[in-house]
Amino acid sequence: MVISSATAMAGVSSPVICPEPVKAELSSTVYHPLSKVVVACPDKYATGWVETHLKEWYGDYAPAVTDNRVKKTTIEGEAYELEIGENEVKVTASTLQGVRYAIYSLRQIAIPSRGTKTVAGWIVPEGIVQDKPAMDFRGIHICWFHETEPWEVERLVRLAAYYKLNYAVIEPWGTFRSEIAPWFGWPDGTMTKEEVHRIKGIADDLGITLIPQINVFGHATMARGGAGKHSVIDLNPEYQPLFEPLGGWNWCLSNPEARKLIQNLIAEQMEAFGNPPYFHIGCDEAIEPSCPDCLSRPYSELFLEHIKAINETISSLGARTMMWHDMLLEEGDSRWKGFYANGTAQTAEALKGFPKDIVICDWFYDGAKEEYPTLDYFKGLGFDVLTCPWLNRGGAISQGKYAYEKGLFGILGTLWHHYFGGDLVNSAFTLANVAWNPGFSYPYGLSYHVYNHLRQVGWDMGVTDPRRTGIYYGEIPSEPELNN
Numbered sequence: 048m049v050i051s052s053a054t055a056m057a058g059v060s061s062p063v064i065c066p067e068p069v070k071a072e073l074s075s076t077v078y079h080p081l082s083k084v085v086v087a088c089p090d091k092y093a094t095g096w097v098e099t100h101l102k103e104w105y106g107d108y109a110p111a112v113t114d115n116r117v118k119k120t121t122i123e124g125e126a127y128e129l130e131i132g133e134n135e136v137k138v139t140a141s142t143l144q145g146v147r148y149a150i151y152s153l154r155q156i157a158i159p160s161r162g163t164k165t166v167a168g169w170i171v172p173e174g175i176v177q178d179k180p181a182m183d184f185r186g187i188h189i190c191w192f193h194e195t196e197p198w199e200v201e202r203l204v205r206l207a208a209y210y211k212l213n214y215a216v217i218e219p220w221g222t223f224r225s226e227i228a229p230w231f232g233w234p235d236g237t238m239t240k241e242e243v244h245r246i247k248g249i250a251d252d253l254g255i256t257l258i259p260q261i262n263v264f265g266h267a268t269m270a271r272g273g274a275g276k277h278s279v280i281d282l283n284p285e286y287q288p289l290f291e292p293l294g295g296w297n298w299c300l301s302n303p304e305a306r307k308l309i310q311n312l313i314a315e316q317m318e319a320f321g322n323p324p325y326f327h328i329g330c331d332e333a334i335e336p337s338c339p340d341c342l343s344r345p346y347s348e349l350f351l352e353h354i355k356a357i358n359e360t361i362s363s364l365g366a367r368t369m370m371w372h373d374m375l376l377e378e379g380d381s382r383w384k385g386f387y388a389n390g391t392a393q394t395a396e397a398l399k400g401f402p403k404d405i406v407i408c409d410w411f412y413d414g415a416k417e418e419y420p421t422l423d424y425f426k427g428l429g430f431d432v433l434t435c436p437w438l439n440r441g442g443a444i445s446q447g448k449y450a451y452e453k454g455l456f457g458i459l460g461t462l463w464h465h466y467f468g469g470d471l472v473n474s475a476f477t478l479a480n481v482a483w484n485p486g487f488s489y490p491y492g493l494s495y496h497v498y499n500h501l502r503q504v505g506w507d508m509g510v511t512d513p514r515r516t517g518i519y520y521g522e523i524p525s526e527p528e529l530n531n
Contacts, residue, residue: 062156062172063490065210065476065500066483073131073156073174081105081157081169083135086146087115093146096252097138103507104154108168110136125213126179129153131171147254148211152176154503178483182450184433184457185482186214186258187475190464191222193233193270193278197242198508198515199466204246205504208253210479215250216327216369216459217243217320218260221269221278227315228308230283232269243319251321258325259316263309263357264350264374265333267291267298272332293337300353301340310360317364325406326361330354331371332389347393351400358402368402369433372409375401376421386411386421403429408459410435415445422455431456437463438470440477447481458482468518472497 062073084101086094094114101109113135120141122128127140127149138149153171160168187207191200200217207215222236243257250257262269267290270276277295280287289305291297298305313326336342341349358368376388377395387410407425409432425432434450435458436443447458460478465471472494480487490496498517505516514520 061490063496064152064155064176065496066178066480067487068152068176068178069484070177071174073172073176075172077173078158078170079131079133079173080160081110081136081153081171083111083113084153085113085115085135085137087117087120087137087139088143088146089116089118089120089141090143090146091116093140093143096143097146097150100150104503105169108166110169122179124179126177127152128178129176131173131175133173136171144213144254148178149176151209151211152178155500180211180483181485182447182455182457182482184214184459185212185479186216186433186457186459187212187478188216188218188435188459188461188463190462191217191219191238192464193220193222193236195222195237195466197237197246201246201249201508202501202504202515203462203466204250204255204257205253205507206475206500207479208250208255209500209504210475211483212255212479214256214258214325214459216258216260218262218327218329219269220271223316225312225315227311230279230286231308231312232278234282240319247321256323257320258323258327258369259320260327260329261309261312261316262329263298263353264300264328264330265297266329266331268295272296291334291337291341293334297333297336299338299341300336300349301338301344306353306356309357313357313360314364317361317366322365324366325369326364326366327369327408328354328357328361329371331373331410333374333394335391345393346391347397350394351397354397354401354405358405362402362404367404367406369406369408371435372407372421372425375407375425382420382424385413385416386419388421398428401430406431406433406456408433408435410437410461411442411446412437412439412461413442414439415441416449419446419449422449422453426453426455433457433459435459435461436478436481437461438465438474440473443474443477443481444485448485451485467520468524469494471518 086097098112125144127145129149130137140146157169157171159166160170189203204215219238221232222238224236224239225231247257269278361368373387374390374394375398376383376390377392378388407430409421432455434446436446
């Protein structure tokens, strides 16, 4: 019996792939041994990548891999095709990235051979899978907090790659161990350059690009607002002039030393991350100036001058600036009612002078809407725009469909501190599917599918500590995990 993904998702036994493919005709009863994989791809590295990873995953029971080098295929970009027959699995793609995605799909539907006590081989359902992403930019935003351990970030990056996302923004909350300014952040921050290089190496191999972030406007404390902490001046009060007097929440935009430091830190992180094509500068939820020097100048002029200078630095490093949207919309403007607008008339005015190569990351965390006027506004001004959902499932699906229909730049899903529980399960699965197939349907037993995927990621990481498996540290979730 051959079934399609469009009609079979409710069935317990139906093979499920995340993201849901454009076309998947897979048998629920006819399985064949995973004994041979043929790779048809012009990329000379594709076959070696497949062979290496199948050996890593399946050990002595890895299938033989054959290189069917072709000069060209009719499948373009990141698209791929899987043909699973009795004697072989054929993978066709025009790029290494497409081959990676095909193999991730194959891994999700492969199961151990039946009837044995321990694994003695692998079987896969007969059929065909054809897929291509709906959006070019498919990203996830990951925060690296003081409490965050490197393995948590690694696991999220691995899962994002496995779910065929192609970018991961890594935001350090006072945890990046700067060498040019060792006092910048918590002294025991776990985001060392060694860890960045290690995780970047994994990300590069798996096909996901890491993007660094520094908040250059608000959130200058690099600590959650409700915590009352400041990762610099709590322990190093001599650096207070770099920040606004009111809580140190903003950088002091009139202080040339502040801008110089930010520019140097950006260059340092760009180098640590291997000079990626984007750099995120935050800029959300700032407050009005409290510094007498800042107050002596027009706010719009000061803000615009700062952003242009930062953007020039990033451009000189070969990257594009990404930033949150909310300070670019005036709070109280009726056009944005029901959406997130935290700016003033002056910060909104400054947008008119922004370089158009800046990517606007428009975050909206509520339920589904029929229209998204903020997305339309920024696109209408000539910016590339990413829609940025959070926990709301209906909202994420609605935003993804809207972004796809309007031809926006893509999607950047946020996690913030929700690395655990059902929020992680729902957020990661929804984001991946929306980015590839906005018309997807939720499968029966969603959590169990994600548990399987997290388990595979754990095997790849060599996890031996039970605290590092599943979606909670323990069987009884801790209070912080329950609040996530």
